[in-house]
Amino acid sequence: MVRTDLIIEAHEVLLQTSRLQEIEGIKSFHESSDGIDVSLIEIVTPEAAQKIGKSPGKYITIEAPGLRDKNSELEERLAAVVCRQLQRLLHLADDATILVVGLGNWNVTPDSLGPSVVEALYVTRHIKAMHPDKIGPGFRNVCAIAPGVLGLTGIETGEIIFGIVQRLKPDLVIAIDALAARSLHRLNTTIQISDTGIYPGSGVGSRGQGITPQTLGIPVLAIGVPTVVDAATLANDVLELVVKAVHKQAGVGSDVSQLLSLFEELESTDKKQLIREVLNPEVGMLMVTPKEVDRLLNDISGVLANGLNAALHPRVAAEFFH
Numbered sequence: 311m312v313r314t315d316l317i318i319e320a321h322e323v324l325l326q327t328s329r330l331q332e333i334e335g336i337k338s339f340h341e342s343s344d345g346i347d348v349s350l351i352e353i354v355t356p357e358a359a360q361k362i363g364k365s366p367g368k369y370i371t372i373e374a375p376g377l378r379d380k381n382s383e384l385e386e387r388l389a390a391v392v393c394r395q396l397q398r399l400l401h402l403a404d405d406a407t408i409l410v411v412g413l414g415n416w417n418v419t420p421d422s423l424g425p426s427v428v429e430a431l432y433v434t435r436h437i438k439a440m441h442p443d444k445i446g447p448g449f450r451n452v453c454a455i456a457p458g459v460l461g462l463t464g465i466e467t468g469e470i471i472f473g474i475v476q477r478l479k480p481d482l483v484i485a486i487d488a489l490a491a492r493s494l495h496r497l498n499t500t501i502q503i504s505d506t507g508i509y510p511g512s513g514v515g516s517r518g519q520g521i522t523p524q525t526l527g528i529p530v531l532a533i534g535v536p537t538v539v540d541a542a543t544l545a546n547d548v549l550e551l552v553v554k555a556v557h558k559q560a561g562v563g564s565d566v567s568q569l570l571s572l573f574e575e576l577e578s579t580d581k582k583q584l585i586r587e588v589l590n591p592e593v594g595m596l597m598v599t600p601k602e603v604d605r606l607l608n609d610i611s612g613v614l615a616n617g618l619n620a621a622l623h624p625r626v627a628a629e630f631f632h
Contacts, residue, residue, distance in 0.1 A: 319491060350370050393621045411485045
């Protein structure tokens with residue numbers, strides 16, 4: 311199975327390896343508008359979930375490649391799309407209480423997405439409880455926390471969230487985390503929203519206690535953005551591009567050409583295993599992120615915070631779409 315947290319990539323690989331146009335038990339829909347692509351993939355059956363390696367449920371993927379170039383107008387439109395897609399999955403009463411969890415390590419830039427988004431949210435639970443006359447209608451009870459990671463706290467993040475849920479009894483948990491992708495072009499330009507929950511750290515090989523509807527007993531939405539890619543997967547993609555380039559060019563040495571042809575004939579899983587066997591003794595498990603990750607993460611965090619604020623608070627949405 312390819313190392314990725316993105317359902318859209320897992321679906322692409324499954325279609326490619328099975329040589330089918332669609333997979334039984336998986337429904338998909340795609341639309342594009344003004345540089346923003348939205349895909350909905352729903353895993354309906356346990357058999358399909360096992361094939362694709364993801365939990366049954368709905369997954370919404372929003373892609374905006376133009377985010378790599380600073381574009382304020384695109385960011386505003388993308389925040390509106392995020393709001394609308396969240397509203398497709400939200401079924402909340404006006405007096406509902408929502409707990410937003412910013413997962414990740416705020417000391418490590420590629421892993422700081424969750425805390426960055428939480429910092430820009432409109433949290434209102436304390437105001438509505440202590441000073442209800444100071445806040446008008448159109449705002450729901452929103453509280454938020456950035457619990458850190460196991461290495462900082464010594465406590466599994468899932469255990470922290472479970473304890474808070476038991477105490478506060480929220481109607482919904484929204485968990486935000488950085489993800490891992492298999493393609494460089496999707497880093498910091500893709501947003502995934504799902505109603506299946508999340509396992510902190512799963513993208514980098516450390517699967518923690520799940521923050522899911524099953525573990526918490528309430529609905530859970532997971533929002534993620536890929537910020538890193540597995541080096542072995544990246545090396546595989548680069549070598550495949552080299553193979554294609556060699557076939558197009560004349561005058562390449564026969565030894566090199568034969569070696570690359572042998573690589574091309576290997577199965578995809580064998581290629582990745584070979585690359586990992588070469589990389590692991592030298593660098594271990596290596597994750598790669600773009601050099602401009604600071605700016606990209608700041609931009610995408612702002613998009614998510616704006617979209618969430620509008621989706622959770624009707625009054626903000628009314629002003630946002632005015």
